[in-house]
Amino acid sequence: MGPSFRWGDDMTEKTLLRLITCGSVDDGKSTLLGRLHFETGSAFDDELALCGDDLSRLVDGLEAEREQGITIDVAYRFFATEKRKFIVADAPGHEQYTRNLVTGASTAELALVLVDAAKGVLTQTRRHAYLCRLLGVTQFVLLVNKMDRVGFDRERFERIVADYAGLGTEFTAIPVSALSGDNVATRSPAMPWYEGPTLLEHLEAAVPEERPGGAFVMPVQWVAREGRRGFAGHVVAGEARRGDPMRVMPAGTRATLAEIRLGEEVLDVAVEGQSVMLFFEEEVDCSRGDSVTAAGYPPDVADQFEATLIWMSGEELVAGRQYALKLATQSALASIHTPKYEIDVDTFEQVPAHGLALNGIGVANLWTDRPLVYSEYEHDRDLGGFILIDRVSNETVGAGLIRHALRRSQNLHLQTLTVTREARAAMKNQKPRLLWFTGLSGAGKSTIANLVEKKLHLLGRHTYLLDGDNVRLGLNRDLGFSDADRAENIRRVGETARLMLDAGLIVLAAFISPFRAERRMVRELLGEGEFVEIFVDVPLAEAERRDPKGLYAKARDGRIPNFTGIGSPYEPPVAPEIRIDATATSAEEAAEEIVRWLETPPRDGEGDRA
Amino acid sequence: MTLTHLQRLEAEAIHILREAAAECERPVMLYSAGKDSSVLLHLARKAFAPAKPPFPLLHVDTMWKFRAMYALRDRAAAEAGMELIVHRNPEAEALGINPLDHGSALHTQMWKTDGLKQALDRHGFDAAIGGARRDEERVRAKERVFSFRSAGHRWDPKRQRPELWRLYNARKAKGESFRVFPLSNWTELDVWQYVEAQGIEVSELYFAAPRPTIERDGHLLMADDERLEPGPGEEIRERWVRFRTLGCYPLSGAIESRAANVPELIEEMLGGRQSERQGRLIDRDGTASMERKKREGYF
Numbered sequence: 001m002g003p004s005f006r007w008g009d010d011m012t013e014k015t016l017l018r019l020i021t022c023g024s025v026d027d028g029k030s031t032l033l034g035r036l037h038f039e040t041g042s043a044f045d046d047e048l049a050l051c052g053d054d055l056s057r058l059v060d061g062l063e064a065e066r067e068q069g070i071t072i073d074v075a076y077r078f079f080a081t082e083k084r085k086f087i088v089a090d091a092p093g094h095e096q097y098t099r100n101l102v103t104g105a106s107t108a109e110l111a112l113v114l115v116d117a118a119k120g121v122l123t124q125t126r127r128h129a130y131l132c133r134l135l136g137v138t139q140f141v142l143l144v145n146k147m148d149r150v151g152f153d154r155e156r157f158e159r160i161v162a163d164y165a166g167l168g169t170e171f172t173a174i175p176v177s178a179l180s181g182d183n184v185a186t187r188s189p190a191m192p193w194y195e196g197p198t199l200l201e202h203l204e205a206a207v208p209e210e211r212p213g214g215a216f217v218m219p220v221q222w223v224a225r226e227g228r229r230g231f232a233g234h235v236v237a238g239e240a241r242r243g244d245p246m247r248v249m250p251a252g253t254r255a256t257l258a259e260i261r262l263g264e265e266v267l268d269v270a271v272e273g274q275s276v277m278l279f280f281e282e283e284v285d286c287s288r289g290d291s292v293t294a295a296g297y298p299p300d301v302a303d304q305f306e307a308t309l310i311w312m313s314g315e316e317l318v319a320g321r322q323y324a325l326k327l328a329t330q331s332a333l334a335s336i337h338t339p340k341y342e343i344d345v346d347t348f349e350q351v352p353a354h355g356l357a358l359n360g361i362g363v364a365n366l367w368t369d370r371p372l373v374y375s376e377y378e379h380d381r382d383l384g385g386f387i388l389i390d391r392v393s394n395e396t397v398g399a400g401l402i403r404h405a406l407r408r409s410q411n412l413h414l415q416t417l418t419v420t421r422e423a424r425a426a427m428k429n430q431k432p433r434l435l436w437f438t439g440l441s442g443a444g445k446s447t448i449a450n451l452v453e454k455k456l457h458l459l460g461r462h463t464y465l466l467d468g469d470n471v472r473l474g475l476n477r478d479l480g481f482s483d484a485d486r487a488e489n490i491r492r493v494g495e496t497a498r499l500m501l502d503a504g505l506i507v508l509a510a511f512i513s514p515f516r517a518e519r520r521m522v523r524e525l526l527g528e529g530e531f532v533e534i535f536v537d538v539p540l541a542e543a544e545r546r547d548p549k550g551l552y553a554k555a556r557d558g559r560i561p562n563f564t565g566i567g568s569p570y571e572p573p574v575a576p577e578i579r580i581d582a583t584a585t586s587a588e589e590a591a592e593e594i595v596r597w598l599e600t601p602p603r604d605g606e607g608d609r610a
Numbered sequence: 611m612t613l614t615h616l617q618r619l620e621a622e623a624i625h626i627l628r629e630a631a632a633e634c635e636r637p638v639m640l641y642s643a644g645k646d647s648s649v650l651l652h653l654a655r656k657a658f659a660p661a662k663p664p665f666p667l668l669h670v671d672t673m674w675k676f677r678a679m680y681a682l683r684d685r686a687a688a689e690a691g692m693e694l695i696v697h698r699n700p701e702a703e704a705l706g707i708n709p710l711d712h713g714s715a716l717h718t719q720m721w722k723t724d725g726l727k728q729a730l731d732r733h734g735f736d737a738a739i740g741g742a743r744r745d746e747e748r749v750r751a752k753e754r755v756f757s758f759r760s761a762g763h764r765w766d767p768k769r770q771r772p773e774l775w776r777l778y779n780a781r782k783a784k785g786e787s788f789r790v791f792p793l794s795n796w797t798e799l800d801v802w803q804y805v806e807a808q809g810i811e812v813s814e815l816y817f818a819a820p821r822p823t824i825e826r827d828g829h830l831l832m833a834d835d836e837r838l839e840p841g842p843g844e845e846i847r848e849r850w851v852r853f854r855t856l857g858c859y860p861l862s863g864a865i866e867s868r869a870a871n872v873p874e875l876i877e878e879m880l881g882g883r884q885s886e887r888q889g890r891l892i893d894r895d896g897t898a899s900m901e902r903k904k905r906e907g908y909f
Contacts, residue, residue, distance in 0.1 A: 016615035041880065042797075073767070075751035076744050078797050085615040087795055090751075099772060106774035221628040226661035234625045234776065263656030273613045275624035275657070288632055312772055326777050329632075385775045394781040396771040 014080065017206060020089045020104045020137065022128035023114030028145045030056035032114065032178035033077060033090060039185035039200065042079035055178075074104045083204045098345065098359035099312045101128060102399060105135035106385065109208040113164075114143050117150045117175070121163045127345045129167050134308065134361075134401070136381050139206055140171035143199065148177040152190040174199055215297030216240040217383065218270070218278065219328035219373070220290050230261070230277040231286055236328065236382035238294060239271040240278075245295035248286045249373045254295060255280040289330045291373045299375055299383060302405035304367040308377075309339070311356035313390065313397035319355065319364075320487060320517030322524065323397065327386035330372050334388065335521055337365040338484045354483070356398075365406060367491075369524070377401035424504035428462050432501040434526060435594070437510040438519060438573065439536035440565050441551055442543040444582050444590075445510040448536060451591035453508055459595070464500055466493055467510045481562065487518055494522035501530060506598075514570040534594060535576040540565045542583055616804050623650075623792035624657040625776060626755055627739065630790045631657075631664050633780035634737035637790070638730070641667040641687070641694070643679035644856045646741030646793060648686070648812045649801055653792060654739075655690055665739070666693035670729055672721035673698065674709060674858035676834050682813050697729035709860045710838070717858070727763045730787065737780070739790045745797040755794050761785035799876065806872040816875065818852040818867040829863035854879075 023029040034055030037043040075090045089104030091097075105111070111132040115125055129140065142164050150156045152175070161173045174183055175194055182188030185200045197205070216238035224230035240246065244257045259279040260267040270276045278292055286292070293299055311317050317336065325334040339362035342353035356362050377384030388398040425432050435452065437445040446467050456463050472479075476492055479485040490513055497507045513519050523531040543565065544552040555563035562568040573579075578597055580590045613621070630637050639654060641647045654663040667687055687694035702720040709717040730738060744750045754770050756778040762785075771779050780788060793801070805812055822833045824844050831838060832853075833846050838860055840846055851864035852875070869875040 014615040015612055016618045073752045073770070074772075076795065077751055078745055078795070080615075080797070080799065085797075085800070103772040103774050221625070222632050222658070224658060224661040228660075230660070232628055232657070234621060261659065263659045271613075273618060273621055275621040275628070277659070324781065326779065328776075381775055385777070387774060387777050387779060389779055389781055394779070394783065395769075396779045399772070399774050 014083060014085050016085050016087065017203065017208065018087045018089070018107050018109050019112055019203070020091060020101070020108035020110075020132065021112045021114065022091065022101065022125075022132065023145075024116070024122055024124045027114040027116045027119075028056075028178045029090070029114055032112075032143070032145065032176075032184070033088065035178045035181055035184050036079050036086075036088075036200070037077070039181065040079045040081050074100045081200065081204055086203065097127075098131065098310065098361065101131045102135055102310050102312075105132045105137055106381070106399070108132070108135075108137050110139040110141065110203075110206055111137045112141050112143055113171075114145050115160055115164070117144050117146045117153075117156055117160065120160050123346050125164070126167060129164075129169060130345060130348060133169060136377065139208070140169055141199070141202060142171050142173040144173065144175045145178055147175045147182060147188075147191065148180055152182075152188070154191070154193045157194075172196070172202055174202065214238045214272070214380065215294040215299075216244075216246075216270075216292075217294075217299055217373075217375075217380075218276070218292045219330070219382070220286060220288055220292060221329050223287055224277065228279055229283075230279050231292060232275070232277045233292065233329070234275045234382075235270050235272050237272055237380055239269050240292075240294065241269045246278075246280070247293050247295045247298045248284055249291045249293050249298050250301040250371050251285070251290070252298065253284055253286070255282050255284045255286075255292075257281075291328070293373075299373050300405060301371045301373055303369075303371045304365065304406040305374070306363065306365050306403045306406060307386075307400040308343075308361065308363050308403060309336070309356060309388075310399045310401075311358060311360045311362075311397065312399065313395060314358050315390070315393075315397065316358075317356040317360075317398065318517065319483075320515065320521055322369075322391065322521070324389040324391055325366075325368060325386050325400075326389065327372055327374065328382055332368040332370050332372060333524070334366050334368045336388075337487060339364040340484075363403070366400075367406075374402055374405065376404055421502045421504065424502070428504045430461050430504070430506060432504050433506050433530050433532055433598070434497045434501060434522070435506070435508045435532045435534055435598075436513070436519065436522065437508070437534045437536055438513045438576075439582070440538060440540060440543040440570055441512055441563075442546045442548055443536040443538040444587055445512075445536045447587045448534075448580065448590045448594070449508045449510040451587055452594050455591055455595045456506060456598070459599075461506050462504065463506045463508060465508045465510070466497065468512075471496075487515075490518040490522060494525045497522070498525050501526065512564050512570070514564045514568065516571045516573070519573065532578065532598075533573050533576040534578045534580065535573045536580050536582050536590075537572070538582040616800065616807060619796055619800055620653065620656075620804070622776075622795065623653045626778070626790065626792040626794075627654055627657040627663075629778050629780070630737050630739055630756075630788075630792075633778070634788065634790075636733070636735050637665045637737040637739060638668045638695070638733070638735040639663070639665055639739040640726075640741070641669050641683065642741075642856075643669075643675070643683040643686070643813060644741070645801055645805065645812045645816060646743065648682075648810050649796075649804060650739070650741040650793060651686060651690060652808060652810045662691050666695055668695045668697065668729055668733075668735070668738070670722060670725045671696050671698045672717070672725070672858050673703070674717075674721075674837075674860060676813075676815055676832070676856060676859045676862075678813055678815055679856060682811070686811070695729070695733065697725055697732070699725035699728060708837075709858055714861050717861075730763070735787070736782070737788045737790050739792065741793050742789075742791050743793050743796050743798070743801075753791065753794065755791055756780055757789040757791065758782070759787045759789060763787065798879070802872055802876050802879070806876075813856060815853045815856055817871065818850050818869050820848045821851050821864070822846045823849045823851055823864060830866070832859055832862075832864055834859040 021029050038055055077088045077090055079086050089108055091100040091104035115121055144157050144160050157175045175191055176183040183198050214237035218233040218235045220231050220233045222232040242257055246255050246257050258281045260270045261277045319336055319338040322333045322335050325332045339353040341350040342360055342362040344351055353362050375383035384402040386400045387396050390397045437449050439445050453463050453465050476489050479489050500507045554560050555566040564570050699721055707717055707720050754773055758769055759765055823830045824833055824840050824846055850868055852867045853862055853864055869878045
């Protein structure tokens with residue numbers, strides 16, 4: 001393997017800057033990119049010959065797009081000057097715009113915002129600037145293009161600059177003509193009133209914002225196991241030196257950095273942006289998904305977050321459904337709450353939302369099935385940005401930016417407990433389970449659950465009954481009956497039951513729980529075979545006839561909105577462990593059947609017991 | 611400490627290589643003995659050192675590469691201590707498909723496109739790591755780093771996944787696969803600067819030397835062995851030539867040059883202003899032919 005880079009060699013002494021170009025369809029973006037390629041000598045003669053005198057043709061793309069005359073996907077283009085190489089994310093417009101712009105902005109350090117001098121700042125211009133800022137781009141260049149079409153008019157330029165300044169970000173404004181090249185690489189003789197830099201001068205001098213002294217973080221990608229164990233990853237923040245004390249997160253294990261390598265080369269220091277291999281003095285338990293961090297400043301760890309979500313799929317976001325989540329090298333399952341609101345990208349207003357459609361942006365809470373090492377997105381793109389993947393289609397359906405954690409556990413290093421749940425359950429001589437009674441109001445869930453608990457008690461089983469009333473009056477008294485609160489109600493009940501199952505108990509829970517997604521969410525919180533779904537099945541007409549609490553009558557009068565069965569649907573279980581036909585079976589018979597099932601549960605695949 | 615553009619490109623490529631190794635079940639690295647392959651192999655060794663890269667090398671052979679490329683291939687694989695799998699399409703071999711009698715389109719389709727698919731299927735590889743770059747061809751500008759291929763190796767532009775930050779979604783169903791391109795953001799110039807800075811061995815064919823050549827249809831072809839014979843009115847002449855890109859020798863046009871090392875070659879490249887593909891005869895079968903080839907499963 002070769003030597004390290006030769007510092008001082010002009011050939012390799014370039015820096016790199018990543019840009020994104022934003023503009024509406026006719027703002028002349030392709031012409032500008034063609035112009036930049038041409039002016040920097042990044043286009044070859046045979047390519048130029050193919051273009052005739054239309055520079056925009058240097059950068060056109062796929063066959064289908066050429067036929068339709070539009071571009072539909074992010075393209076990456078490169079040009080270089082003597083000082084700098086530029087990677088340009090070229091994000092085109094039209095209906096896929098948000099998805100493409102967000103993708104391009106995610107890696108950009110600087111945004112070029114194009115405005116047609118004749119048209120001025122458009123709604124689209126504001127949208128682009130907003131999205132770039134949301135994704136963490138801090139440097140903006142406002143390019144007022146097509147100055148040749150407005151007679152190189154200074155007043156026109158200044159009006160557009162003042163208009164754009166209203167958007168509130170810092171920026172540099174340059175009047176250009178991509179077509180004729182004015183102020184792109186060379187100063188425009190037609191605009192002597194402009195005294196600032198040309199576009200290329202500005203791009204060469206732009207200094208990417210340094211993140212203030214972040215502590216070292218390297219998410220582990222790969223563990224090399226030939227000989228000594230080496231931990232490979234990309235340093236996303238800070239720097240570390242040989243001998244530095246480190247921690248492996250989320251476990252919090254301490255270790256001392258013995259060696260840093262890049263290939264065969266041994267380095268004194270690993271810095272942000274490098275891909276290195278680390279070796280420790282001690283034997284350390286560390287694998288892909290863990291992060292090696294500075295011992296004194298380990299990043300936070302949490303499993304519940306508030307995040308901005310950007311939806312990228314034609315299939316809408318379904319609250320409560322589990323998606324695969326990828327954050328740095330960590331993979332988890334995430335459940336997403338109903339969005340708190342959606343952001344209108346044209347007016348920046350918050351509007352109520354139930355889901356998110358393609359190109360929708362909203363804010364929602366989510367929780368993951370394991371704790372994640374994270375950072376708030378505004379502080380660190382690598383530890384704060386994640387993607388969501390549909391578990392069936394495997395498509396990337398959304399992107400997320402962590403705003404903050406809802407329940408931090410940064411000082412809570414998960415302990416391996418010596419008394420296990422199995423040990424506790426064995427002491428009670430029972431298998432911990434959650435018996436989940438679901439069905440319409442008035443089906444008899446609580447009655448049957450009470451009878452089952454009595455019978456189990458007589459058999460010497462240690463049980464606990466959770467029902468709507470005892471939970472709503474205490475633990476969940478802060479919750480109302482909106483969709484979001486209903487989902488949170490069920491989540492808390494599920495988490496409470498999980499703790500009780502850990503303690504070895506058999507828990508009975510009687511909740512209408514009308515939605516499959518929520519019931520599945522609780523099922524997935526628990527271990528295999530621990531969730532027993534009991535469907536107390538009664539026709540709506542029968543439940544309404546019984547109406548023990550007079551609720552159906554009130555709902556019919558319109559005094560209870562969203563009442564399950566009347567104003568809101570009930571989604572019956574598809575494959576419950578036990579189905580009770582509550583019209584043909586008495587409560588006593590039902591309870592006996594359930595206890596019998598529990599004491600001799602069926603083997604897998606035997607299915608419905610009704 | 612600000613990293614140089616080459617250090618950043620190197621770090622990105624190493625990160626991508628490790629992601630492919632970690633997230634795919636059975637990755638393989640395509641190796642053709644060209645300059646991009648040489649750089650890719652160098653990066654793979656750097657990514658996993660002191661261990662060996664956790665995947666084999668695959669050469670999809672066409673029987674018509676330059677002799678110097680076969681020699682470099684075997685030497686490089688041995689030096690890296692990596693398994694080298696050589697695949698030749700048995701059907702093309704039986705039919706005796708060659709670029710001289712059958713033309714570049716059929717030759718490339720059967721030996722390279724079909725051959726690659728056969729090799730990936732036969733060995734059950736679910737990720738083929740290759741040295742393609744976005745600057746090579748306009749169609750490639752939109753190519754993903756993890757490029758999704760549906761069953762049958764088809765590339766569907768509509769099913770490509772958005773790639774944000776450094777996050778690559780490598781999930782797939784059985785039969786589906788990925789092409790992984792760690793050099794996506796490199797240009798030809800970056801490749802040469804990196805070759806020079808790291809002292810990477812590349813094929814001697816990139817550097818000028820007196821070589822036996824035949825002028826045909828405006829291209830200079832090297833008579834690398836006796837299979838390429840001068841036609842009527844043609845003669846074999848020794849000329850100082852080198853190659854900008856390497857493939858099957860009857861399909862690789864040489865350029866007259868005296869550039870004998872990387873700095874001279876870069877100087878010539880920047881002065882000459884001809885794109886890399888200009889000497890590649892397979893691209894001239896029609897505009898947008900590359901995109902059609904890609905849809906059909908060409909690398």
